[in-house]
Amino acid sequence: MEEEKESKEKMPFRWSSTDECTILENFYEFAGKNGNYSKAFYHFVKGKLSGEVSNSQLSTKVYRLRKRFMKNKRNDNNNNNMREKFPDEKVFELSRNIWGDDQENPKSTIGGGGPSSSSSINIIQWKPEEVERFYEKRFKIFLENMKLDVTSIPTHVLEDVRKEWEDVRRARNDYELKNADLLEEISDIRCTQNVS
Incomplete structure (x- = not known):
């Protein structure tokens, strides 16, 4: 193992x-x-x-x-x-x-x-169309990683999946930012403890 x-x-x-x-x-x-x-x-x-x-x-x-x-x-x-x-x-x-x-x-x-x-x-x-293309690529990578055949999925279902993916992406970004802030705060506490 x-x-x-x-x-x-x-x-x-x-x-x-x-x-x-x-x-x-x-x-x-x-x-x-x-x-x-x-x-x-x-x-x-x-x-x-x-x-x-x-x-x-x-x-x-x-x-x-x-x-x-x-x-x-x-x-x-x-x-x-x-x-x-x-x-x-x-x-x-x-x-x-x-x-x-x-x-x-x-x-x-x-x-x-x-x-x-x-x-x-x-x-x-970044121009709005560049941002859109960037996230479109990320969404395609996500679908590939999920091994989904997008040709068999109805358009409205695919749009719903994309909206959910964007919500998850935003939530993950918020989480990662808050987690980084927390880790920075913990690091500061450790540094002050090591100085004392």
Whole structure:
């Protein structure tokens, strides 16, 4: 039984560009610009990915995404050429928001980086149709994982399933955010206990 658990943890996970985008946008939301990876982030994002991954796998993926961006940034000061080295434009934009210099990022800014932030932060402005396409892909992945033949499901039933899926997704996001806040609070308590 223990051998099964170890082999399951070592199974390679095939990262899709959708997973990479999910990781990066949630990392930016969770940790902010130049943020650090933490186990709390793993708990925050794990349910949003297309499959099960371990903390170690996710940590390695974030490290590699950052390493790829920083290596390309170091080798090329021109963003246009650097952008060509990324197979997915959204991965490049999200990486640039997290690890790029402020002067590199011409995207619009908005205030309200969080409860303790009064400065502006760089964000990607997704068009509504891009958001819709993103969640449409996520819904298709969900259906594939459930092994449903959508051709045999009436349209109105499929729409009901999608609405329920969106409700669950929103509830999961709320849960993960509250859970991350709780873990952060517990971490703060531990730090104060260790100092005492």
